[in-house]
Amino acid sequence: MLTEKKFNLIIVLGIFAFSLIGYVINEPYFITLATKIVILGIAGCALNLILGFGGMVSFGHAMFFGVGSYVAAISAFHSMNGESINLIFFDFNGSNQMLFNWFLAVIFSMFFALVVGSISIRTSGVYFIMITLAFAQMTYYFSVGWTKYGGEDGLSTYVRNDLFSINTMLPLNFFIICFACLCFVGFILNWVINSNFGNFLKGCKENEEKMISLGLNPYTLKLTAFVISGAITGLAGALYVDLNRFVSPTSLSWQTSGELIVLVILGGSGRLFGPLLGAIVFILLEQFLGEVTENWQFWLGVILVLIVLYFPKGVSGLFIKD
Amino acid sequence: MAEKKEILKLSGINKCFGNVVVAKDISLTVISNQLHALIGPNGAGKTTLIKMISGELKPDQGVVMLLDRKVNHLSEIARVHRGCIRSFQVSSIIGSMTVFENILLAVKQKRSILKMLFRKFQSNSSESSFVYQILNQLSLETMEKKVASTLSHGDKRKLELAMALAIDPKILLLDEPFAGLDQAESSKLIELLKSIKKNIPILLIEHDMQAVFALADKISVLNEGEIIESGSVEKIRRSKLVQNAYLGGDL
Numbered sequence: 001m002l003t004e005k006k007f008n009l010i011i012v013l014g015i016f017a018f019s020l021i022g023y024v025i026n027e028p029y030f031i032t033l034a035t036k037i038v039i040l041g042i043a044g045c046a047l048n049l050i051l052g053f054g055g056m057v058s059f060g061h062a063m064f065f066g067v068g069s070y071v072a073a074i075s076a077f078h079s080m081n082g083e084s085i086n087l088i089f090f091d092f093n094g095s096n097q098m099l100f101n102w103f104l105a106v107i108f109s110m111f112f113a114l115v116v117g118s119i120s121i122r123t124s125g126v127y128f129i130m131i132t133l134a135f136a137q138m139t140y141y142f143s144v145g146w147t148k149y150g151g152e153d154g155l156s157t158y159v160r161n162d163l164f165s166i167n168t169m170l171p172l173n174f175f176i177i178c179f180a181c182l183c184f185v186g187f188i189l190n191w192v193i194n195s196n197f198g199n200f201l202k203g204c205k206e207n208e209e210k211m212i213s214l215g216l217n218p219y220t221l222k223l224t225a226f227v228i229s230g231a232i233t234g235l236a237g238a239l240y241v242d243l244n245r246f247v248s249p250t251s252l253s254w255q256t257s258g259e260l261i262v263l264v265i266l267g268g269s270g271r272l273f274g275p276l277l278g279a280i281v282f283i284l285l286e287q288f289l290g291e292v293t294e295n296w297q298f299w300l301g302v303i304l305v306l307i308v309l310y311f312p313k314g315v316s317g318l319f320i321k322d
Numbered sequence: 323m324a325e326k327k328e329i330l331k332l333s334g335i336n337k338c339f340g341n342v343v344v345a346k347d348i349s350l351t352v353i354s355n356q357l358h359a360l361i362g363p364n365g366a367g368k369t370t371l372i373k374m375i376s377g378e379l380k381p382d383q384g385v386v387m388l389l390d391r392k393v394n395h396l397s398e399i400a401r402v403h404r405g406c407i408r409s410f411q412v413s414s415i416i417g418s419m420t421v422f423e424n425i426l427l428a429v430k431q432k433r434s435i436l437k438m439l440f441r442k443f444q445s446n447s448s449e450s451s452f453v454y455q456i457l458n459q460l461s462l463e464t465m466e467k468k469v470a471s472t473l474s475h476g477d478k479r480k481l482e483l484a485m486a487l488a489i490d491p492k493i494l495l496l497d498e499p500f501a502g503l504d505q506a507e508s509s510k511l512i513e514l515l516k517s518i519k520k521n522i523p524i525l526l527i528e529h530d531m532q533a534v535f536a537l538a539d540k541i542s543v544l545n546e547g548e549i550i551e552s553g554s555v556e557k558i559r560r561s562k563l564v565q566n567a568y569l570g571g572d573l
Contacts, residue, residue, distance in 0.1 A: 196430050197438035203416045203427055210414045213376070214431045214489060215402030224435050 001321035008273045012183070015041075015280070019175045031171040032243070033287060037279045038178045039239045042185050044263035044275025046232035049189055051261070052269030053198065054225045055205030056124075060116070060132030061260045063139050064230040066252030067112050068105035068237025073247040074149060075101045076157040098163040098177070102238050109234025110227055112139075117226035121219055133254060140252040154248025161242055168242070178239050182276075185232055190272055192228060201225050233260075262300075266307060268314025277316045327354040328390065329493045329523045330406070335374060335384035337367075337547075344370045345381065346548045352493060357519040359526045359534045362544035368527045369411065371544070372495050375525070376408040377401045389492060405492025409499060413478040417471030421462060421481055424470050425453045428488035453488070460484045460514065476507035483514075493523050500530040512536050535559070 002010070015034050022030025043065055050056040078085055078094025085092045095101055120131045149155045160168040168174050192198050203211050204218045211218050241247050250256065259282070267278025285303070289296035311317050330352040337345035344367040352358045360368050373379040375386060377398035386393050388404050396404070416424050429449055432438055445453060457463045460480045465473065470481060479499055486494055499515075500508055508530065515524065515537055528534050534541065535555050542552040543564045551561045558564055 192439065194443055195439050196432070196441050196443050197435065199419070199423070199427060199430075199443040200438065202418065206416050206418060207414055209410070210416065212398050213402065213408050213410070213414070214428055214485070215399050216431055217399050220435055224439070 002319050004271065004320050007271075007316065007320050008186070011273050011276055011280070012186070015276075016179060019172065019179075023172050028171045031175050033283055035171070035175045035178050035243055037276075037283045038175070038182045039236050039243060040259075040263060040283065041273075041276035041279040042178075042182055042239070043233045043236035043260055044267065044279055045185060045189055045273065046229045046236065047260045048264050048269055048271075048275045049192065049232075050222075050225050050229045051264050052271070052274070053193060053205065054201050054222055056121070056222060056226065057129050057261070058120075058132045058226075058229075059129045059254065059257050059261065060134075060136030061229075061233055062252050062254065062256035063116065063132075063136035064109040064113055064233035065237040065240070065256060065260070066136075066139060066143065066247075066249075068109045068234030069241045069247040069251045070143065070149070070155075070237075071108045071234075072101040072105045072161075072238035073155050073157050073241045075104055076161055076241070077149070077155055080157065080159070096159075096161045098161040098168070098242065101161055102235055105234045105238035106231045109237070110231040112234075113227045113230025114223070117223045117230070121222045121226060133257070136252060136254060136257055140249055140254070143249040143252050150248070152249060154246055154250075157241065157245045157247075160245060174242065178243075181235065181239060185235070186273065188228075188232070192225075193272060197221065197224070262304060264314075266304065266314060268311075268316035268320075271314070271316050271320065274314055274316040278314065281315055328352070329354055329388070330375065330525065331385075331387040332371075332375070333385050333387075335371070335381045335386070337370065337374060337379070337381050344547045345374065345384075346546075348384070348544075348547075348549055350542050350549065350552065352523050352525050354523050355520060356539040357515065357524045357526055357537050359528060359538035359541045360544055361528065361531075361534055361541060366544040367547040368544055369497060372408060372497055372525070372527060375495055376406060402489065405490070406495065407486045407489050407491035407493070408495040409482050409486050409497055411497045411501065413475070413482050415470045415478055415481050415485070417469070419470055421457070421465045421468055421470055421473070421484075422453060424481055425456060425484050425488050428485040429453060431489060456484050456487055459487070459517075461510075476503050476511075479503065479507075479511070480514075487518070487522075491522055493525065494518070496524060496526045496528075498527055498529060500528055500533045508533060 015037055019031045019034035022028065022034065047058065047061045050058055075094045076096055079096040116135045120128055123131055144152050160174065162168060163177060166173050200211060200216055200221055204221055208218045237251065263275045263278035263282055266281050267276065268274035285300055286296060289299055307314060328351050333349045335345050335348040348371065362368055370379065374381045377396060388401065388406055393401055393404065416427065426445055429452060457466060460483060462477065462480055462484060465477060473481060483499065500511060503511060512533055538555055540553065541555060541558045542549050543558060551558060551564050
């Protein structure tokens with residue numbers, strides 16, 4: 001059994017090693033897999049902040065992922081075709097700078113999280129699940145009908161955005177960029193979880209009434225967590241666009257929301273990097289089970305049921321000592 | 323002896339749930355250094371009254387005064403900030419955290435989210451000495467590192483009281499703190515509340531008459547939403563009205 005710190009370190013170094021191996025044996029596909037793990041891991045860890053620590057089961061987190069994706073993609077798309085967007089006060093020409101597009105993605109998904117959160121957090125339990133789902137489906141159908149940006153067919157950005165003078169088209173370079181984001185996000189989430197705020201949030205999950213009687217406002221606490229979570233999920237979405245150079249309404253669909261929840265449950269909720277392990281297990285299962293059988297999702301379902309029944313702390317619960 | 327001050331004053335409180343009257347023209351006062359007990363049969367409206375004082379419910383009519391200020395319009399949270407602290411009928415603690423952390427939560431209840439986000443959940447030396455002081459006061463010092471959910475029922479009740487004390491209350495509203503305690507635990511809690519009430523006035527809802535008679539400076543008897551009698555322990559003991567309505571016999 002490991003302490004949580006060691007576990008986090010091993011997971012993170014493991015992913016890094018995996019992509020390095022891919023580089024050494026000249027198998028770029030490995031690196032792409034590792035990058036996908038990192039990006040989904042970021043989104044999963046962000047969802048975990050509200051699901052695992054705040055007790056809010058958001059079934060609409062694909063919304064923030066997708067909003068981040070679309071914002072980054074639209075900005076990149078306009079920078080590529082040279083057509084500007086008229087924003088009343090000024091014309092926006094798009095950008096091919098990763099940092100700027102990430103920033104936009106984070107701001108937009110924060111805004112969405114603020115609006116959606118301020119309405120949804122008035123409810124809880126099943127109602128919270130349904131209302132977040134409803135909001136996500138609204139954005140999904142909007143994107144399907146938004147023919148200007150591809151509608152159902154999605155939007156291609158062809159090349160990756162630039163970051164300083166790094167050649168982002170090299171898989172290893174892009175992996176390292178995503179990996180750096182993961183470390184940054186890990187640092188932020190770790191900080192939040194261990195702050196006074198994080199502990200009050202855990203308190204809210206267990207006993208909201210008590211938090212009120214301590215003079216704290218659960219609504220503000222939960223909304224803040226929701227916005228932080230949405231912002232980080234948006235960043236993951238922006239990275240995902242750069243990975244695939246493509247965005248489609250699928251990224252906003254309820255299947256994506258479901259996948260994010262699966263990552264959290266698979267890996268173990270309430271652990272900082274539980275969902276990262278969840279992402280590793282999920283992607284590897286998709287990959288290797290997918291080679292063996294076409295119905296890999298059936299077996300994923302079986303595994304998920306077994307985990308929920310026998311390992312409520314997820315796969316990470318097998319390694320971490322309390 | 324410090325000057326007698328009215329900490330909490332209710333006047334003309336009325337409340338109905340539909341056709342059911344749960345509070346009928348209730349007036350009562352809690353004075354500093356005093357423990358005011360509120361007794362009455364089940365369903366008399368005691369907890370409802372606590373909820374109206376703490377702000378969870380709003381009275382249909384009447385005024386709630388806290389430290390000479392009307393607080394009717396204030397939310398539950400704002401009233402906590404004014405020092406009106408409540409404990410629950412069912413032990414209300416954070417089970418997954420340790421005893422120390424539970425109390426630290428209460429100590430750290432700062433108001434600004436930003437401050438909360440940028441400070442680590444750690445106690446500085448003055449905070450930990452404050453927490454230890456409370457732990458000692460409630461003789462929980464050996465439990466400091468225990469996870470709250472593993473505590474005995476009596477210790478959970480003490481922890482809840484400890485959390486209330488850690489907020490620096492101006493008045494405590496205690497809802498049946500003696501429920502489910504054994505004889506030994508009860509007598510310890512009586513001693514404890516005796517020492518607390520010297521500094522902090524208490525409004526106590528309780529069924530355990532032994533505790534009420536040992537502690538109360540003043541007792542009000544609530545029946546069907548109405549205060550039928552109010553006065554000293556002796557007066558309540560002797561009151562025929564109370565015996566008929568509530569106790570159905572001699573005390």
